[in-house]
Amino acid sequence: MRARLLEVGDLHAYYGKSHILHGATFSVGEGEIVSLLGRNGVGRSTTIKAIMGDVPPKGSIRFKGEQIAGLKPHQIARKGLGYVPETRDIFPALTVRQNLMLGEKGGKGARRWTMPDMFGMFPRLEERADTPGGVLSGGEQQMLTICRTLMGDPDLIMIDEPTEGLSPLMVEHVGRLLEEIAKRGVAILLVEQKLAIALRISKRLYVMGHGKIVYEGTPAALEAASAIRKEWLEV
Amino acid sequence: MLQLVIFSTLNGVLYGMLLFMMASGLTLIFSMMGVLNFAHASFYMLGAYFGFEISRRLGFWPSFFVAPLLVGALGALVERYGLRRVHKFGHVSELLFTFGLAFIIEELTQMFWGKLPVDYRVPPSLDFVAFRLLDTTYPAYRMFMLLTAIAMFVFLLAILTRTRIGLIVQAALTHPDTVAMLGHNVPRIFMIVFGVGAALAGLAGVIAGPALVTQPSMASSLGPILFVVIVVGGLGSLQGAFFASLLIGVVQTFAVAMNYSLAEAFGANAPPLLGDLWQVTIAQLAPIIPYALLVLMLILRPTGLMGTRET
Ligand SMILES: Nc1ncnc2c1ncn2[C@@H]1O[C@H](COP(=O)(O)OP(=O)(O)O)[C@@H](O)[C@H]1O
Ligand SMILES: [Mg+2]
Numbered sequence: 136m137r138a139r140l141l142e143v144g145d146l147h148a149y150y151g152k153s154h155i156l157h158g159a160t161f162s163v164g165e166g167e168i169v170s171l172l173g174r175n176g177v178g179r180s181t182t183i184k185a186i187m188g189d190v191p192p193k194g195s196i197r198f199k200g201e202q203i204a205g206l207k208p209h210q211i212a213r214k215g216l217g218y219v220p221e222t223r224d225i226f227p228a229l230t231v232r233q234n235l236m237l238g239e240k241g242g243k244g245a246r247r248w249t250m251p252d253m254f255g256m257f258p259r260l261e262e263r264a265d266t267p268g269g270v271l272s273g274g275e276q277q278m279l280t281i282c283r284t285l286m287g288d289p290d291l292i293m294i295d296e297p298t299e300g301l302s303p304l305m306v307e308h309v310g311r312l313l314e315e316i317a318k319r320g321v322a323i324l325l326v327e328q329k330l331a332i333a334l335r336i337s338k339r340l341y342v343m344g345h346g347k348i349v350y351e352g353t354p355a356a357l358e359a360a361s362a363i364r365k366e367w368l369e370v
Numbered sequence: 371m372l373q374l375v376i377f378s379t380l381n382g383v384l385y386g387m388l389l390f391m392m393a394s395g396l397t398l399i400f401s402m403m404g405v406l407n408f409a410h411a412s413f414y415m416l417g418a419y420f421g422f423e424i425s426r427r428l429g430f431w432p433s434f435f436v437a438p439l440l441v442g443a444l445g446a447l448v449e450r451y452g453l454r455r456v457h458k459f460g461h462v463s464e465l466l467f468t469f470g471l472a473f474i475i476e477e478l479t480q481m482f483w484g485k486l487p488v489d490y491r492v493p494p495s496l497d498f499v500a501f502r503l504l505d506t507t508y509p510a511y512r513m514f515m516l517l518t519a520i521a522m523f524v525f526l527l528a529i530l531t532r533t534r535i536g537l538i539v540q541a542a543l544t545h546p547d548t549v550a551m552l553g554h555n556v557p558r559i560f561m562i563v564f565g566v567g568a569a570l571a572g573l574a575g576v577i578a579g580p581a582l583v584t585q586p587s588m589a590s591s592l593g594p595i596l597f598v599v600i601v602v603g604g605l606g607s608l609q610g611a612f613f614a615s616l617l618i619g620v621v622q623t624f625a626v627a628m629n630y631s632l633a634e635a636f637g638a639n640a641p642p643l644l645g646d647l648w649q650v651t652i653a654q655l656a657p658i659i660p661y662a663l664l665v666l667m668l669i670l671r672p673t674g675l676m677g678t679r680e681t
Contacts, residue, residue, distance in 0.1 A: 187551060212553035224548040226541045233537050240553040241534065287553055 140165045140322050141186070141216075141291055144195035148178075148185040155181045157346035158194070163291060168313065168323045170333040172368060173343035179326045180221060182343070183293045187211055187218045198291070213240060217289030221296045221326075223280045227269025231260055234268045234279055238286030246288040247319050253282040256315065257308075274305035281312060291322040298329055310336060330368065334358060342367045373506050378627045379620065384512060386619025387519035391574040392592075393599040393611040394526060395567020401543045401606035402560055403453070405461055408468040411593035412475040413568040417441050417575025418584040419483055422490035430493035438573040445568020449561045472589065480586045487585040515577045522570065523612075530608075539563060543606070598660040602667050604677020613675055618660050625656035 141163040148156040155178050163169045171179050185192035188208040196204040203211050212218070226234050235250055254261035257278050263271060268279060277297055284292055294313070298306045310332050317323055317336075327333040333340060334354040342350035342357075344367045352360065396410045420440055424433030448471065456467045491497075492511045500510040530536040542549045542559050550556045575588075582588070599618055603610030628651070667674060 189547065189551070208547070208550045209553050209555050212551055218551045220548070220551070224545055226545060226548070228544070229537065229541060236534065237537055237541055237549070237554075238552055239534075283552070 138197065138200040139163065140167075140199065141324070142195070142197040143182075143186065144197075146182065146185060146192055146194040146196065148181050148190050148192055150181075150190070155346055156185065159343070159346065159348050161341050161348050161351070163322050163324050165290070166317060166320045166322050167339070168317050168325060168337045170325045170327055170337040170340045171343060172327070172330070172333060172340055174368065174370065175328075177343045178346045179343055180295055183218065183295055183324070183326065186293065187216065189218075212287065212289075213242075215288075215290040217284040217287055217292035219280050219284050219292065219294040219297065221299065223276050225268040225271070225276050225279050225283070228267055230265050231268055231271070231279060232264045234283050235260075235286050238283035240287045246286075247321065248282075248285045248288060250286070253285070256312065257282065274301045274308070277301065277305070277309065278312070281309075281316075285316065285321075289321060291324060292316065293324040293326075295326045296328060297325075298327065298332060306332065330364075373504055374627055376503060377506060377508065378624050380508065380512070380516070382620030382623035383616065384516045384519070384619070385623055386616035387516060387523065388574050388578055389595065389599055389619055390612055390615035391519055391522060392571045392596050393603070393615050394523075394608060395563075395570045396596055397600045397603065397606055397608060397611045398539075398543075398563055399567050400600065402539075402546070402563055403457070403464070405453070405464040405468065406597065408465065408593065409448070409471040409475060410468075410567070410571055411589040411596055412472045413441050413445055413571040414575040414578075414592060415479060415586070415589035416444070416475065417572030418490065418579030418588065419479060419488070419575075420572070421576035421579050422483075422488050422584055425490070425493065430495070434576055437576045438569045441572025441575070442565045442569025445572075446561050446565030448568075449564035453564070454557065454561075472593070476586055476589060483586070485586060487583045490579045490584040492580040511581060515581060518573070518577055522573065526570070535559075535562075595660055598664045600674075602663055602674055604674025607674065607676040610674055610676030618663070621663075622656055622659055625659055626653050628652040 139162040143162065144160050146156050146159045147154070159178075159182055161169075161171075171182065173179050181190055184190040186196055186203075188203075188206055188211045192204045194204065195202065198211075198214055198216060201214070203214060203216075206214075226237065229237070232250070235253060254264070259275060260278060260282065263275070268276065271279060281292075281294065281297065297309050297313075301309065306329065313323060313325065313336055325333065325337065334357065337354055339351065339353055340357050341348050342363060349367055350357070350360070350363045357363065392410060392414055396407060399405070399407050399410070417437055420437035421430075421433045424437055428436075452467060452471070453464060456463050492509075496511045496514050498510045499507045500513045501508050530539060538549060538554050538559055542554070542556055546556050549559075595618065599614045600611055602618070603612070603614030
């Protein structure tokens with residue numbers, strides 16, 4: 136069997152002494168949109184940070200068949216993994232254009248995304264290309280962060296709660312951007328609170344509980360599994 | 371009087387630009403790594419000695435280019451194999467490391483070149499009078515120093531604001547983790563900044579050496595002034611360091627030039643209190659001025675002229 140794009144096996148992670156991830160196992164295929172669901176504080180962000188090398192991981196993380204656990208974040212990014220943190224973290228003093236430029240890794244060869252692509256999808260970013268990123272609205276900053284990561288041409292992009300705090304219109308924009316990303320062959324690992332959007336765009340979903348994966352299924356299966364939703368998702 | 375103003379302004383700006391060549395690196399390194407590099411002035415001194423040694427063998431112009439590169443390479447090595455390893459033990463360890471390094475460099479310099487000043491002279495090609503005003507002349511070498519410092523400043527600004535690596539440096543100043551997640555090797559950027567900062571200080575040493583005195587104490591006498599500059603300017607702020615450098619350069623140069631005592635200023639009205647204190651001249655007070663500014667700044671405006679963080 137061919138290795139899947141990302142294969143995480145028995146992943147543990149700690150903040151100091153507190154044990155947060157207790158052996159999470161899951162995978163993402165090429166060009167696939169996969170959501171990681173769960174209640175707040177369950178360890179979804181920690182999972183992504185551990186994959187990215189921001190939190191020291193224990194266990195196996197294979198990307199394109201290669202073990203990446205233990206590498207530094209910039210090395211992991213250069214293998215083709217993109218990360219959009221929930222804190223967004225644009226560079227507030229730099230302009231929109233400069234923010235996007237910083238997403239490029241400076242390698243050679245054809246890339247899936249160019250600056251005109253981004254501006255084509257979000258005319259708003261082009262209008263504000265020369266204003267500092269710090270003055271954009273929350274939704275615009277979210278777009279900017281996602282676009283900045285895309286400029287590095289990742290094969291898998293991990294996006295943490297992109298619709299948090301956004302207006303319904305902006306949520307819609309983000310949803311469409313995610314579908315566009317997948318259409319160009321980039322896989323997505325999405326952490327999302329809003330069940331509706333996750334169910335609409337994902338191919339598969341995982342539910343996390345107590346630092347492990349407690350359920351895996353398709354959107355249709357999860358919609359049918361009301362006991363699972365009640366136990367692990369609804370508040 | 372007009373002469374005094376013109377020449378003191380020129381000299382003050384020159385001194386200020388030299389300070390900035392060192393303070394710029396120091397403040398950038400501080401913003402990135404959060405460590406005050408006590409050895410920064412030592413790179414300036416090494417620049418002067420390397421400049422002396424190379425120009426003695428190969429002439430001034432080769433040394434003008436080679437000496438700063440050598441100092442920069444040394445700086446990069448210090449970061450890569452010294453500071454980076456000490457980093458995990460915290461800022462106090464880093465501070466002590468740079469402190470120790472400054473002493474080692476001073477001792478080694480004495481071992482190689484002796485305690486007395488070395489004979490590092492203005493090169494003949496630049497040893498002429500640039501212009502004459504009334505009965506005073508201004509040496510061409512000083513104009514050369516000024517132009518070099520200005521060219522360096524423009525070059526640095528262009529790199530920081532116009533190039534990709536400059537953007538990465540700017541972003542890494544505030545968000546190093548985010549920059550790393552975008553695939554940039556932040557430790558390597560730190561090493562480059564440290565190396566470039568050391569090279570700039572080295573260049574300042576190469577050009578200042580012939581005009582001032584090249585001796586083993588030149589680092590320890592300049593180091594404290596550099597700290598004053600970056601604190602007054604606001605730690606981590608390049609613009610702040612620029613204005614503070616000029617301010618301190620000009621103020622100190624004027625103070626040195628003014629050989630008046632308070633007694634003369636007050637004339638016969640000087641109160642008979644405090645005795646000899648009235649005989650102290652402004653020139654005698656000059657060395658204290660930067661530190662007085664430092665103390666006042668910390669009391670009145672702890673973030674410095676343009677800084678955002680408390681010192
Ligand atoms: N930097 C940190 N230091 C210590 N504990 C943390 C830190 N970040 C998160 N945690 C804890 O780890 C657990 C999982 O957090 P997180 O992965 O952010 O959850 P989620 O993203 O699923 O809401 C929470 O209990 C949280 O309090
Ligand atoms: Mg989270």
